[in-house]
Amino acid sequence: MLFVYSSRAYQQEITQLMHKELATHVVEEYRFYQGDKPDIESTKETFHNLMYLGANFEFYLLDTSGKILAYSTDPAKIKREKVSLAPIQTYLNTSILDQPIHGQDPRSLTGEKIFSVATIKQNDQVQGYLYVILGSEIYDEIADMVLSSQILQWGLGLLTAGFAFALLSALWITGLITKPLHLLTSQVKTVQQTGLSKQSVQNIQVIERLEQWQEGTQDEVNILGSAFRELLEQLNEQYQNVVTVDELRKELLSHVSHDLRTPLASLLGYLETWELNEGKVSAIESRQYIHIAKKNAHKISLLIEQLFELAYLDSGNVQVNKEHFSIAELIQDVLQKFQIEAQQKQIHLDISPKDSSICVCGDIEKLERVFTNLIENAIRHTPEGGSITVKLINSSGLVSVEVTDTGIGIPEADIPHVFDPHYKAQNSVRENTAHGGLGLAITKKILDLHQSEIAVKSAIGQGTTFEFSLAAKA
Ligand SMILES: Nc1ncnc2c1ncn2[C@@H]1O[C@H](COP(=O)(O)OP(=O)(O)OP(=O)(O)O)[C@@H](O)[C@H]1O
Ligand SMILES: [Mg+2]
Structure with missing residues (x-):
């Protein structure tokens, strides 16, 4: 429609510009006045002759007040007796037409049309005007026909349908994108409000509610959702660690104060x-x-x-100063320390084989602590007359060490816990509670630093064996 209207305006401008001099030429060619009086008969004949110009032009003879004296069309169609002189004056005073000037259309009470006009003069005395309406009613009918044409209406209908479709599609696509976003936002808000709980089970329940967000799709919202789920999982893990450490710290404090x-x-x-x-x-x-x-x-x-x-x-910042040394000699030194105590309890201490050529690679000071802990435990838990033996087995780059006593043994239920800090077995020999239950925990940590694992075998009333391996070479 915009196109039709703008092309019509453009066409009018061009038409008026092209026919600017039309009225002037006609006035120069033909005579419309006889002396002072308008020559109606000859004017009508002139208009009749001019009909060969086509139906696009309607000629009117006006007097100086704008009153219509003669015309070229069907009298039944004339609705006005007079036309306004204002647009005519504007037209005559305008030398360059840069926009169409509309004058009153004698065939309509309200309509306006483009025109060409010329003054009819005699001895510089204005006698009247030749008023030519350009683009007759026929042209308008054609333009209106075009506007109401089926094709144009179809076009308009299609355009409207297209707009409606585009709007609905946009709404649908927006919905598709925003729906999962809304869901994720509400889930994030819920998590934010509830926060993480000390109970891991509750947190896992919260995380499970997010299981629809899975990795592996290209959908951004999904990626965001699964990243959030993973973040929560990590947070839960770290939080549980913090909770455990906190509980351990409390436990440690209570143990320490109790032991001291x-x-x-x-x-x-x-x-x-x-x-x-x-x-x-x-x-x-x-x-x-x-x-x-x-x-x-x-x-x-x-x-x-x-x-x-x-x-x-x-x-975690522990330095391990590894070196080669004779393990039998180290054990001999440790046994030496406990010799008097063992003699008092009539416990026999032994090492087999007494081969000082068996070497291992490790931190001497720390491994001395290991043997001290193990032998101290063994002496304390072995009744009088018993024996403690340290056995070395050298095989394929590893030296395995076994510390065996003939003591009271460890109850089966306690075996998995003896390496926990502050843990004491039920039948533990406490000797005035100076023992904090830290010895085996320290032993295990030191052996961890040597990439070695300690194991324990025990039978109540028969004895206990602690066993681990050390690398023979670096
Ligand atoms: N040779 C053993 N025979 C029987 N029980 C043992 C033996 N060694 C350790 N245990 C049990 O394992 C527990 C933990 O030992 P651990 O060396 O860690 O602590 P502790 O000897 O009680 O205290 P600490 O070593 O701090 O002085 C002991 O309390 C004891 O019950
Ligand atoms: Mg101990």
């Missing part, structure tokens, strides 16, 4: 007794008090030392 309380109370008790009885008791008794107090202080220091050691091994 008894030797500390004993230490204080003996010191206070000694202070109160100073001068009243014998020198031997006095020395005994001090001796027991010192023993307790020693236990406390040992416990604290072990705690620090475990914390250090847990920190």
Whole structure:
């Protein structure tokens, strides 16, 4: 429609421009006045002659007031007696037409048309005007016909349908995209509101609600959803770790305070007794008090030392200074330390084979701790008359070590836990609770650093064997 209207306006402008001089030429060629009076008869004849120009032109003879004196069309069609002079004056005063000028159409009471006009003068006296309407009614009818044409209406209908279809498609596609986004947003909001729980099961339930977001598709919302699900899984894992560490820390604190309380109370008790009885008791008794107090202080220091050691091994920044050394010699040294204690309990300590050529690669200081822990445990849990043997088996680049005692053994239910910090088996020999249950935890950590795994076999009343392997070469 825009195209039809604009082309019509353009066509009018061109038509008016092309026929600017039409009226002037006709006025120059023909005579319309006889003296002062309009010559109606000859004018009508002239108009009749001019009909060969075609149906596009309608000629009118106007007087100076714009009154229609003669015309070239069917009288029944004339609706006006007069036309306005204003557009005629504008036309005459305009030298260059840059837009169409519309004048009143004598064949319609409201319509306006483009025209060409010329002044009819005699002796410089304006007698009237020759008013030529360009683009007659016929032209308008054709234009209206075009506008109401079937094809144009089909075109319009198609265009409207096209717009409607495009609009519906846009709504549908927008819905397709935004629906999963809405779902994901509401799920994210729910997770945000509920937060993570200390119970992993609850968090897993929340994550399971997001299982529709799976990896592997190219759909962006899906990728976002699955990334969010994975993020939640990771967060849950990390959160559970934090919770576990926090619980362990609390447990550790309660264990530490419990383990320290008894030797500390004993230490204080003996010191206070000694202070109160100073001068009243014998020198031997006095020395005994001090001796027991010192023993307790020693236990406390040992416990604290072990705690620090475990914390250090847990920190992850542990240096392992590996070197080659004779393992039999190291074990011999450790056994030497426990010789007196073993003799007191009549426990036989042995190493087999006593071959100092068997070498391993490891951190001597740390492995000494391992053997000290294992032999100390074995002596403590072996009744009088028993024996403790360290066996070395050298095979294919590995030296396997077995520490066997003929002690009380470990109950089966406790075996999986003996390497946990602070764990003591039910039949554990405590000796005044100076033992924090850290020895085997430290042992396991040190052997982990040597990429070695420790295993335990035990039978109640028969004895226990701890066993692990060390690399013979670096
Ligand atoms: N040779 C063994 N025979 C019987 N039970 C053992 C033996 N070695 C360890 N256990 C059991 O395993 C538990 C844990 O041992 P671990 O060395 O970790 O702690 P602990 O000896 O009690 O304390 P700590 O070593 O810190 O002084 C012991 O309390 C004991 O019940
Ligand atoms: Mg121990």
